[in-house]
């Protein structure tokens with residue numbers, strides 16, 4: 337790291353600490369050495385050769401921190417065929433999109449698409465193997481649901497995976513079946529482990545298997561493509577919430593060969609809990625760029641795929657209650673073990689039934705080993721029951737919802753669970769009880785674009801153009817902090833990142849203008865102009881006029 341000195345000035349500088357705004361920021365190498373008046377910054381670098389960066393009216397903020405983003409899966413969805421709504425509106429559209437690529441197939445090839453959402457398909461049903469057979473019967477075809485929790489394959493692929501009418505449903509998952517129990521190509525939750533059985537990472541009932549086998553080179557490409565998406569949106573740190581051997585090896589390789597620029601905090605899937613304990617790893621191991629954050633548990637399935645565990649069941653009766661990945665006893669045992677061993681935990685829990693598992697387990701964990709600042713998290717925390725909010729506050733649990741999921745899916749959720757669904761992502765209730773407000777994307781389920789998430793959280797607007805659950809709106813300041821300093825706390829990194837303060841790392845995003853200077857309706861149109869990590873400029877948006885640089 338070179339010991340270069342820089343001063344940023346000439347625009348709005350939002351610090352996200354109690355200072356709120358400063359006139360200038362001085363940086364030495366990768367570190368902020370002063371945040372205050374221009375005079376104070378000049379003094380801090382006196383006698384040095386300094387690069388002065390005129391923001392020219394733009395807005396400098398701490399780099400955004402996304403505490404729940406699947407980097408390689410994000411890369412995957414940009415390299416697989418895009419099946420997202422509104423590009424794809426029907427099963428016929430899916431078949432047409434996939435078919436465009438069938439003439440390029442060679443031996444060993446396959447067709448893979450990402451991002452369909454059955455609730456946004458004209459037919460209002462899941463595609464089946466029969467549908468995908470219309471693309472080809474000679475090569476494997478696979479499409480992944482936008483949630484990552486389910487896949488559909490054609491009959492050719494079903495056969496390759498060794499799935500037939502005699503194959504039993506695995507624990508924590510389902511093989512979709514037609515009449516007479518014959519598999520229909522749909523694989524839900526832990527049934528996705530079939531993709532990894534021959535070569536790949538087998539994870540059992542610890543989560544939906546999103547770790548699709550691929551060559552090391554292709555895996556590196558996923559990091560590259562995913563990272564580009566994040567950096568262009570001003571994201572400088574992510575917490576990858578589902579790390580296996582495949583992600584660890586690829587992140588390590590990309591760090592070694594210089595590809596990795598952003599910071600990654602890794603949450604290892606619970607598959608690895610015993611191994612990590614045995615080896616002596618704990619939360620916090622690693623360095624500023626790549627470190628172990630927490631253990632990831634899955635309590636239930638996806639609200640959007642209709643597999644989240646709701647005590648009331650689904651109003652549209654597509655599935656009974658959803659389901660749990662582990663029995664409550666097994667879940668609690670793992671959770672308490674992780675806590676007692678000093679691991680922060682993050683649990684995927686959408687439905688109130690699943691959230692209750694986390695509450696019960698956290699209570700037991702606190703009883704056994706009290707007083708630790710663990711910040712155990714509830715990922716998504718989509719539909720807690722009203723009375724669970726008190727428990728979440730009392731046990732110091734940190735919900736990590738995704739405002740863009742509310743934007744994209746809330747109307748489908750209301751159709752699936754009834755009027756209560758308007759509370760999807762209930763920030764208003766969290767505020768009442770002083771529960772931390774943290775934002776994230778769950779990319780690639782939603783784009784890793786903090787500005788869009790901030791807009792969604794402040795407005796509670798939906799994709800269909802309505803406003804749902806106004807009581808859960810948060811303020812602009814709460815939203816921006818939720819993607820910076822509060823997100824840093826959610827990953828135990830608030831000492832080094834998340835605000836512009838002396839001693840912290842020089843990670844910044846430069847926005848075209850301050851979010852406070854525009855009408856709420858214009859928020860989502862604010863462009864990212866530059867992204868800086870460790871005092872180095874890693875992204876410039878040529879469409880936004882650059883500041884004047886003088887030496």
Ligand SMILES: [Zn+2]
Pocket residue numbers: 404406577778
């Ligand atoms: Zn996720």
